[in-house]
Amino acid sequence: MEMKHKWTFAARFRRHAFGWRSHPAIERVNEAVAEIKAAARHDQMLAAEGAVLLIEKLSPALEQVDSSSGAVGTAVNNAIAALAPIIAEAPVPEQVRGKWLDRLWKAVEDDEMPYIELLPEYWGELCHTTELASRWADDLMSPLKLSWAESRKGDLGFFKGTSACLSALYAAGRYQELLALLDLCPYKFWDYRQWGVKVLIVTGRQAEALRYAEDSRGLNEPAAAIAATCEQILLGSGLAEEAYQRYAIAANQKTTYLATFRAIAKKYPHKGAKEILADLVASSPGNEGKWFAAAKAAGLYAEAIELANRTPCDPKTLTRAARDLKGTEPLFAVEAGFTALRWLSAGYGYEITGFDVREAFDFTMEAARNAGSLEETLLRIRKLVENDTSGNSFASRIIGRELEI
Numbered sequence: 001m002e003m004k005h006k007w008t009f010a011a012r013f014r015r016h017a018f019g020w021r022s023h024p025a026i027e028r029v030n031e032a033v034a035e036i037k038a039a040a041r042h043d044q045m046l047a048a049e050g051a052v053l054l055i056e057k058l059s060p061a062l063e064q065v066d067s068s069s070g071a072v073g074t075a076v077n078n079a080i081a082a083l084a085p086i087i088a089e090a091p092v093p094e095q096v097r098g099k100w101l102d103r104l105w106k107a108v109e110d111d112e113m114p115y116i117e118l119l120p121e122y123w124g125e126l127c128h129t130t131e132l133a134s135r136w137a138d139d140l141m142s143p144l145k146l147s148w149a150e151s152r153k154g155d156l157g158f159f160k161g162t163s164a165c166l167s168a169l170y171a172a173g174r175y176q177e178l179l180a181l182l183d184l185c186p187y188k189f190w191d192y193r194q195w196g197v198k199v200l201i202v203t204g205r206q207a208e209a210l211r212y213a214e215d216s217r218g219l220n221e222p223a224a225a226i227a228a229t230c231e232q233i234l235l236g237s238g239l240a241e242e243a244y245q246r247y248a249i250a251a252n253q254k255t256t257y258l259a260t261f262r263a264i265a266k267k268y269p270h271k272g273a274k275e276i277l278a279d280l281v282a283s284s285p286g287n288e289g290k291w292f293a294a295a296k297a298a299g300l301y302a303e304a305i306e307l308a309n310r311t312p313c314d315p316k317t318l319t320r321a322a323r324d325l326k327g328t329e330p331l332f333a334v335e336a337g338f339t340a341l342r343w344l345s346a347g348y349g350y351e352i353t354g355f356d357v358r359e360a361f362d363f364t365m366e367a368a369r370n371a372g373s374l375e376e377t378l379l380r381i382r383k384l385v386e387n388d389t390s391g392n393s394f395a396s397r398i399i400g401r402e403l404e405i
Contacts, residue, residue: 007050009035013057020066026075029058033079040086048090051083052100055119059111067113076115084122097128101136108160120164121191124171133171140165141181151186166195175199190221197229206237227251235267244268249283257287261294273298281307289313296321301332308339315340315349315360322363330371337364338380344395345388357398378403 009032018025032054040047058076065072087100104126108119127133140161150157169178182196193216200209210233213226227250234243244264252263257280264276277300281291288310295304308318322337340360344352361381368377382403388396 005039005046005050007032007035007053009050009054010057013054013061015060016064017061018065020064022066022069022072025062025065025072029072029075029079033082036083036086044086044090045092048087048092048100051086052103055080055083055116056103056107059107059113059115062115063113073115077118080116080118080122084119084125088122088125088128094129094132097126097132101126101132105161105164108164111160117160120161121167123164124167124169127168127171130172133168134174137165137168137172137174140168144181145184148184148186163191166192170195170198175203188216188218188221190216190218190226194225194229197233201233201236206233209233224250224253240268240270244271249280256293257290258293258297261291262297265298274300274303277303286311292321293317296336301329305332305335305339308336309342312343312346312348313339315343315352316356318343319356319360319363322360322367326363326367326370330367331373333367334364334371334373334377337361337367338377338384340364341381341395341399342384345384345399347395352395354398357395358402361399361402 009028012028013032018028036047036050036054039050058079062072062076067073087104090097092100101123104119107116111117123136124133127136144159144162144165147157147159147162166178166181169175169181178199179196182193185192193212197209197213197216200206200212210230213230213233216226217223227247231243231247231251234240234247248264248268249260252260252267254260254263261276261280264280265271265273268276277291277295277298280294281288284290288307289312292304292308292313295301295307304321307313318336318340322333322340324333325336326333337360341357341364343349344357344360349356364377364381365374368374381399385396385400385403
Protein backbone atom coordinates (compact mmCIF):
# COMPACT_ATOMS: atom_id res chain seq x y z
CA MET A 1 0.00 0.00 0.00
CA GLU A 2 1.36 3.39 -0.92
CA MET A 3 -0.33 6.61 0.13
CA LYS A 4 -0.36 9.37 -2.49
CA HIS A 5 -0.84 12.57 -0.59
CA LYS A 6 0.95 15.88 -0.57
CA TRP A 7 1.70 16.77 3.04
CA THR A 8 2.30 20.45 3.70
CA PHE A 9 4.85 19.65 6.42
CA ALA A 10 6.96 17.41 4.19
CA ALA A 11 8.67 20.26 2.34
CA ARG A 12 9.28 22.17 5.58
CA PHE A 13 11.16 19.36 7.31
CA ARG A 14 14.25 19.20 5.15
CA ARG A 15 17.58 18.29 6.73
CA HIS A 16 18.83 21.23 8.81
CA ALA A 17 15.78 23.18 7.69
CA PHE A 18 15.65 25.38 10.80
CA GLY A 19 19.30 26.12 11.45
CA TRP A 20 19.78 26.98 15.12
CA ARG A 21 16.41 28.74 15.67
CA SER A 22 14.16 26.89 18.07
CA HIS A 23 10.96 28.95 17.88
CA PRO A 24 10.20 28.34 14.16
CA ALA A 25 11.05 24.67 14.65
CA ILE A 26 8.58 24.30 17.52
CA GLU A 27 5.86 26.05 15.50
CA ARG A 28 6.43 23.76 12.51
CA VAL A 29 6.32 20.63 14.68
CA ASN A 30 3.01 21.71 16.19
CA GLU A 31 1.60 22.59 12.76
CA ALA A 32 2.63 19.22 11.36
CA VAL A 33 0.96 17.34 14.20
CA ALA A 34 -2.21 19.40 13.70
CA GLU A 35 -2.18 18.57 9.97
CA ILE A 36 -1.90 14.85 10.69
CA LYS A 37 -4.63 14.97 13.33
CA ALA A 38 -6.91 16.70 10.85
CA ALA A 39 -6.28 13.94 8.31
CA ALA A 40 -7.00 11.28 10.94
CA ARG A 41 -10.57 12.51 11.26
CA HIS A 42 -11.42 11.19 7.79
CA ASP A 43 -8.62 8.71 6.92
CA GLN A 44 -6.75 6.82 9.65
CA MET A 45 -4.37 5.05 7.29
CA LEU A 46 -3.39 8.27 5.56
CA ALA A 47 -2.79 9.97 8.92
CA ALA A 48 -0.67 7.07 10.14
CA GLU A 49 1.48 7.20 7.01
CA GLY A 50 1.91 10.93 7.59
CA ALA A 51 2.88 10.30 11.20
CA VAL A 52 5.56 7.82 10.15
CA LEU A 53 6.88 10.29 7.58
CA LEU A 54 7.05 13.14 10.10
CA ILE A 55 8.88 11.04 12.69
CA GLU A 56 11.40 10.06 10.02
CA LYS A 57 12.01 13.72 9.23
CA LEU A 58 12.13 15.16 12.76
CA SER A 59 15.73 14.49 13.79
CA PRO A 60 17.41 15.43 10.48
CA ALA A 61 15.45 18.68 10.34
CA LEU A 62 16.11 19.61 13.99
CA GLU A 63 19.71 18.43 14.18
CA GLN A 64 21.25 21.93 14.39
CA VAL A 65 18.50 23.61 16.43
CA ASP A 66 19.50 25.12 19.78
CA SER A 67 17.77 22.79 22.23
CA SER A 68 19.40 24.10 25.42
CA SER A 69 16.11 25.37 26.86
CA GLY A 70 14.43 21.99 26.49
CA ALA A 71 11.49 23.52 24.62
CA VAL A 72 12.26 21.71 21.36
CA GLY A 73 12.62 18.38 23.14
CA THR A 74 9.29 18.93 24.88
CA ALA A 75 7.60 19.76 21.57
CA VAL A 76 8.97 16.59 19.97
CA ASN A 77 7.98 14.43 22.94
CA ASN A 78 4.46 15.86 22.79
CA ALA A 79 4.39 15.18 19.06
CA ILE A 80 5.41 11.55 19.53
CA ALA A 81 2.81 11.10 22.27
CA ALA A 82 0.17 12.38 19.83
CA LEU A 83 1.39 10.49 16.77
CA ALA A 84 2.05 7.06 18.29
CA PRO A 85 -1.65 6.27 18.91
CA ILE A 86 -2.49 7.34 15.35
CA ILE A 87 0.02 4.83 13.99
CA ALA A 88 -0.96 2.13 16.49
CA GLU A 89 -4.69 2.33 15.79
CA ALA A 90 -4.54 2.49 11.99
CA PRO A 91 -6.36 -0.49 10.39
CA VAL A 92 -3.66 -1.75 8.04
CA PRO A 93 -2.38 -5.18 7.00
CA GLU A 94 0.49 -6.58 9.04
CA GLN A 95 2.79 -6.29 6.03
CA VAL A 96 2.22 -2.53 5.90
CA ARG A 97 2.67 -2.17 9.63
CA GLY A 98 5.87 -4.17 9.40
CA LYS A 99 7.25 -1.72 6.82
CA TRP A 100 6.25 1.23 9.02
CA LEU A 101 8.07 -0.29 11.98
CA ASP A 102 11.18 -0.88 9.87
CA ARG A 103 11.17 2.77 8.80
CA LEU A 104 10.63 3.97 12.36
CA TRP A 105 13.37 1.73 13.70
CA LYS A 106 15.82 3.11 11.15
CA ALA A 107 14.84 6.62 12.30
CA VAL A 108 15.60 5.59 15.90
CA GLU A 109 18.98 4.16 14.93
CA ASP A 110 19.86 7.31 12.95
CA ASP A 111 18.69 9.64 15.74
CA GLU A 112 22.04 11.10 16.86
CA MET A 113 20.99 14.08 19.02
CA PRO A 114 18.70 12.29 20.11
CA TYR A 115 15.25 13.78 19.54
CA ILE A 116 12.94 10.78 19.10
CA GLU A 117 14.33 8.68 21.97
CA LEU A 118 10.82 8.53 23.47
CA LEU A 119 9.46 6.56 20.50
CA PRO A 120 10.75 3.10 21.61
CA GLU A 121 8.57 3.32 24.73
CA TYR A 122 5.55 3.06 22.42
CA TRP A 123 6.93 0.11 20.44
CA GLY A 124 4.55 -2.48 21.83
CA GLU A 125 1.57 -0.27 20.96
CA LEU A 126 2.96 0.41 17.49
CA CYS A 127 3.16 -3.34 16.84
CA HIS A 128 -0.61 -3.50 17.40
CA THR A 129 -0.73 -7.32 17.55
CA THR A 130 0.81 -9.66 20.12
CA GLU A 131 2.39 -11.71 17.34
CA LEU A 132 4.25 -8.76 15.83
CA ALA A 133 5.23 -7.47 19.27
CA SER A 134 6.59 -10.90 20.16
CA ARG A 135 8.70 -11.05 17.00
CA TRP A 136 10.19 -7.64 17.72
CA ALA A 137 10.89 -8.66 21.32
CA ASP A 138 12.76 -11.74 20.10
CA ASP A 139 14.83 -9.66 17.67
CA LEU A 140 15.75 -7.05 20.28
CA MET A 141 16.38 -9.28 23.28
CA SER A 142 19.79 -10.64 22.31
CA PRO A 143 21.47 -7.26 21.70
CA LEU A 144 19.84 -5.95 24.88
CA LYS A 145 21.23 -8.79 26.99
CA LEU A 146 24.64 -8.25 25.39
CA SER A 147 24.67 -4.54 26.23
CA TRP A 148 23.74 -5.24 29.86
CA ALA A 149 26.42 -7.93 30.06
CA GLU A 150 29.00 -5.41 28.85
CA SER A 151 27.78 -2.91 31.49
CA ARG A 152 28.20 -5.49 34.26
CA LYS A 153 31.82 -5.92 33.15
CA GLY A 154 32.39 -2.18 33.48
CA ASP A 155 32.18 -1.39 29.79
CA LEU A 156 29.87 1.30 28.45
CA GLY A 157 27.05 -0.76 27.04
CA PHE A 158 24.07 1.05 25.57
CA PHE A 159 21.37 -0.23 23.27
CA LYS A 160 18.77 2.09 21.74
CA GLY A 161 16.26 -0.72 21.62
CA THR A 162 16.06 -1.35 25.37
CA SER A 163 12.73 0.38 25.92
CA ALA A 164 11.39 -1.01 22.65
CA CYS A 165 12.21 -4.56 23.74
CA LEU A 166 10.59 -4.11 27.15
CA SER A 167 7.54 -2.46 25.60
CA ALA A 168 7.20 -5.24 23.03
CA LEU A 169 7.47 -7.95 25.69
CA TYR A 170 4.74 -6.24 27.67
CA ALA A 171 2.47 -5.89 24.63
CA ALA A 172 3.07 -9.56 23.79
CA GLY A 173 1.93 -10.57 27.27
CA ARG A 174 5.26 -12.22 28.06
CA TYR A 175 5.21 -10.93 31.61
CA GLN A 176 7.45 -13.43 33.38
CA GLU A 177 10.11 -13.07 30.70
CA LEU A 178 9.94 -9.31 31.12
CA LEU A 179 10.47 -9.53 34.89
CA ALA A 180 13.29 -12.02 34.44
CA LEU A 181 14.94 -9.76 31.88
CA LEU A 182 14.74 -6.77 34.22
CA ASP A 183 16.54 -8.83 36.87
CA LEU A 184 19.53 -8.86 34.51
CA CYS A 185 19.69 -5.06 34.33
CA PRO A 186 22.89 -3.84 36.06
CA TYR A 187 21.29 -0.59 37.22
CA LYS A 188 17.93 0.56 38.51
CA PHE A 189 16.69 2.87 35.77
CA TRP A 190 13.09 3.91 36.24
CA ASP A 191 12.61 4.13 32.46
CA TYR A 192 13.15 0.37 32.39
CA ARG A 193 11.73 -0.69 35.76
CA GLN A 194 8.41 1.02 35.08
CA TRP A 195 7.63 -1.94 32.81
CA GLY A 196 8.09 -4.28 35.75
CA VAL A 197 5.65 -2.18 37.77
CA LYS A 198 3.12 -2.40 34.92
CA VAL A 199 3.47 -6.18 34.83
CA LEU A 200 2.91 -6.51 38.57
CA ILE A 201 -0.15 -4.25 38.39
CA VAL A 202 -1.75 -6.04 35.44
CA THR A 203 -1.19 -9.41 37.13
CA GLY A 204 -2.89 -8.20 40.31
CA ARG A 205 0.17 -7.85 42.54
CA GLN A 206 -0.36 -4.23 43.63
CA ALA A 207 1.55 -4.46 46.93
CA GLU A 208 4.53 -5.96 45.13
CA ALA A 209 4.26 -3.30 42.43
CA LEU A 210 4.40 -0.59 45.07
CA ARG A 211 7.54 -2.08 46.63
CA TYR A 212 9.13 -2.52 43.20
CA ALA A 213 8.47 1.13 42.35
CA GLU A 214 9.80 2.36 45.68
CA ASP A 215 12.92 0.24 45.20
CA SER A 216 13.53 2.08 41.92
CA ARG A 217 14.37 5.36 43.65
CA GLY A 218 17.88 6.69 43.15
CA LEU A 219 19.94 9.84 42.95
CA ASN A 220 19.15 10.57 39.31
CA GLU A 221 15.79 8.86 39.00
CA PRO A 222 12.57 10.89 38.47
CA ALA A 223 11.11 11.12 41.96
CA ALA A 224 7.89 12.76 40.76
CA ALA A 225 7.21 10.05 38.16
CA ILE A 226 7.84 7.29 40.69
CA ALA A 227 5.59 9.03 43.24
CA ALA A 228 2.85 9.41 40.61
CA THR A 229 2.99 5.69 39.83
CA CYS A 230 2.87 4.76 43.52
CA GLU A 231 -0.03 7.14 44.00
CA GLN A 232 -1.98 5.53 41.16
CA ILE A 233 -1.37 2.06 42.59
CA LEU A 234 -2.87 3.08 45.94
CA LEU A 235 -5.75 5.00 44.36
CA GLY A 236 -6.52 2.03 42.15
CA SER A 237 -6.59 -0.14 45.26
CA GLY A 238 -9.10 2.16 46.97
CA LEU A 239 -6.52 3.51 49.44
CA ALA A 240 -7.07 7.21 48.79
CA GLU A 241 -6.09 8.41 52.26
CA GLU A 242 -2.77 6.54 52.19
CA ALA A 243 -2.14 7.78 48.65
CA TYR A 244 -2.71 11.35 49.81
CA GLN A 245 -0.51 11.11 52.88
CA ARG A 246 2.40 9.41 51.12
CA TYR A 247 2.43 10.70 47.56
CA ALA A 248 -0.07 13.48 46.77
CA ILE A 249 2.33 16.41 47.07
CA ALA A 250 5.32 14.75 45.39
CA ALA A 251 3.22 13.30 42.57
CA ASN A 252 1.33 16.45 41.60
CA GLN A 253 3.97 19.16 41.29
CA LYS A 254 2.90 21.48 38.48
CA THR A 255 4.40 24.60 36.93
CA THR A 256 2.62 26.94 39.36
CA TYR A 257 1.60 26.74 43.00
CA LEU A 258 -2.04 27.27 42.05
CA ALA A 259 -1.94 24.44 39.49
CA THR A 260 -0.42 22.12 42.08
CA PHE A 261 -3.19 22.91 44.55
CA ARG A 262 -5.90 22.39 41.93
CA ALA A 263 -4.43 19.08 40.77
CA ILE A 264 -4.46 17.67 44.30
CA ALA A 265 -7.90 19.07 45.12
CA LYS A 266 -9.34 17.49 41.96
CA LYS A 267 -7.76 14.12 42.64
CA TYR A 268 -8.78 14.02 46.31
CA PRO A 269 -12.32 15.42 46.52
CA HIS A 270 -12.77 13.96 50.02
CA LYS A 271 -10.14 16.37 51.32
CA GLY A 272 -11.08 19.88 52.33
CA ALA A 273 -9.39 22.81 50.62
CA LYS A 274 -8.13 24.17 53.93
CA GLU A 275 -6.39 20.90 54.82
CA ILE A 276 -4.80 20.56 51.38
CA LEU A 277 -3.57 24.15 51.52
CA ALA A 278 -2.12 23.69 55.01
CA ASP A 279 -0.26 20.56 53.92
CA LEU A 280 1.13 22.28 50.84
CA VAL A 281 2.27 25.30 52.84
CA ALA A 282 3.96 23.04 55.38
CA SER A 283 5.76 21.21 52.58
CA SER A 284 7.49 24.36 51.31
CA PRO A 285 8.71 26.45 54.27
CA GLY A 286 9.81 29.94 53.27
CA ASN A 287 7.42 30.08 50.32
CA GLU A 288 4.19 30.77 52.18
CA GLY A 289 3.39 33.88 50.16
CA LYS A 290 3.48 31.94 46.92
CA TRP A 291 0.40 29.99 48.01
CA PHE A 292 -1.70 33.18 48.08
CA ALA A 293 -3.32 32.54 44.68
CA ALA A 294 -4.25 28.98 45.67
CA ALA A 295 -5.86 30.16 48.89
CA LYS A 296 -7.74 32.90 47.04
CA ALA A 297 -9.00 30.48 44.38
CA ALA A 298 -10.34 28.22 47.14
CA GLY A 299 -12.17 31.12 48.78
CA LEU A 300 -9.89 30.97 51.82
CA TYR A 301 -9.50 34.73 52.01
CA ALA A 302 -8.27 35.06 55.58
CA GLU A 303 -5.65 32.36 54.99
CA ALA A 304 -4.62 34.01 51.71
CA ILE A 305 -3.90 37.36 53.37
CA GLU A 306 -2.07 35.70 56.23
CA LEU A 307 0.15 33.79 53.79
CA ALA A 308 0.81 36.90 51.67
CA ASN A 309 2.08 38.71 54.75
CA ARG A 310 4.32 35.92 56.02
CA THR A 311 6.80 35.85 53.14
CA PRO A 312 7.07 37.91 49.94
CA CYS A 313 4.20 37.57 47.51
CA ASP A 314 4.19 38.90 43.96
CA PRO A 315 2.70 42.44 44.20
CA LYS A 316 1.10 42.10 40.78
CA THR A 317 -0.75 38.97 41.90
CA LEU A 318 -2.02 40.84 44.94
CA THR A 319 -3.06 43.81 42.82
CA ARG A 320 -5.04 41.58 40.47
CA ALA A 321 -6.81 40.07 43.47
CA ALA A 322 -7.76 43.55 44.68
CA ARG A 323 -8.98 44.47 41.20
CA ASP A 324 -11.05 41.31 40.69
CA LEU A 325 -12.71 41.25 44.12
CA LYS A 326 -13.04 44.92 45.01
CA GLY A 327 -16.78 44.72 44.37
CA THR A 328 -17.70 41.28 45.70
CA GLU A 329 -15.18 40.87 48.55
CA PRO A 330 -14.09 44.42 49.33
CA LEU A 331 -12.61 43.69 52.76
CA PHE A 332 -10.37 41.03 51.26
CA ALA A 333 -9.54 43.29 48.31
CA VAL A 334 -8.43 46.07 50.69
CA GLU A 335 -6.05 43.71 52.47
CA ALA A 336 -4.73 42.32 49.19
CA GLY A 337 -4.13 45.80 47.81
CA PHE A 338 -2.52 47.05 51.00
CA THR A 339 -0.23 44.02 51.11
CA ALA A 340 0.75 44.71 47.49
CA LEU A 341 1.71 48.26 48.48
CA ARG A 342 3.67 46.93 51.45
CA TRP A 343 5.76 44.58 49.31
CA LEU A 344 6.21 47.24 46.63
CA SER A 345 7.48 49.68 49.27
CA ALA A 346 9.90 47.01 50.46
CA GLY A 347 11.31 46.71 46.93
CA TYR A 348 9.73 43.43 45.87
CA GLY A 349 8.30 42.66 42.45
CA TYR A 350 9.59 41.94 38.96
CA GLU A 351 9.96 44.78 36.45
CA ILE A 352 7.87 47.13 38.55
CA THR A 353 6.88 50.47 37.02
CA GLY A 354 5.13 53.52 38.38
CA PHE A 355 1.96 52.31 36.70
CA ASP A 356 2.05 49.12 38.78
CA VAL A 357 2.33 51.13 42.00
CA ARG A 358 -0.48 53.53 41.07
CA GLU A 359 -2.68 50.63 39.98
CA ALA A 360 -2.23 48.90 43.34
CA PHE A 361 -3.07 52.15 45.12
CA ASP A 362 -6.16 52.85 42.99
CA PHE A 363 -7.67 49.39 43.40
CA THR A 364 -7.03 49.50 47.13
CA MET A 365 -8.87 52.81 47.33
CA GLU A 366 -11.81 51.51 45.30
CA ALA A 367 -12.08 48.47 47.54
CA ALA A 368 -11.86 50.66 50.64
CA ARG A 369 -14.73 52.82 49.43
CA ASN A 370 -16.82 49.72 48.81
CA ALA A 371 -15.95 48.38 52.25
CA GLY A 372 -16.65 51.68 53.97
CA SER A 373 -13.11 51.89 55.33
CA LEU A 374 -11.58 54.65 53.20
CA GLU A 375 -10.22 56.84 56.03
CA GLU A 376 -8.84 53.89 57.94
CA THR A 377 -7.13 52.52 54.82
CA LEU A 378 -5.62 55.91 53.94
CA LEU A 379 -4.22 56.16 57.46
CA ARG A 380 -2.62 52.72 57.16
CA ILE A 381 -1.05 53.62 53.83
CA ARG A 382 0.31 56.92 55.20
CA LYS A 383 1.96 55.08 58.08
CA LEU A 384 3.38 52.56 55.60
CA VAL A 385 5.04 55.35 53.61
CA GLU A 386 6.26 57.24 56.68
CA ASN A 387 7.82 54.10 58.15
CA ASP A 388 9.53 53.02 54.93
CA THR A 389 13.08 52.06 55.92
CA SER A 390 13.79 49.72 53.04
CA GLY A 391 16.23 52.07 51.32
CA ASN A 392 14.23 51.72 48.12
CA SER A 393 11.87 54.68 48.10
CA PHE A 394 10.73 54.36 44.47
CA ALA A 395 7.30 52.93 45.32
CA SER A 396 6.94 55.01 48.50
CA ARG A 397 7.53 58.26 46.58
CA ILE A 398 4.81 57.38 44.10
CA ILE A 399 2.38 56.36 46.87
CA GLY A 400 3.23 59.54 48.69
CA ARG A 401 2.36 61.64 45.66
CA GLU A 402 -0.96 59.79 45.41
CA LEU A 403 -1.58 60.69 49.06
CA GLU A 404 -0.33 64.24 48.47
CA ILE A 405 2.18 63.86 51.28
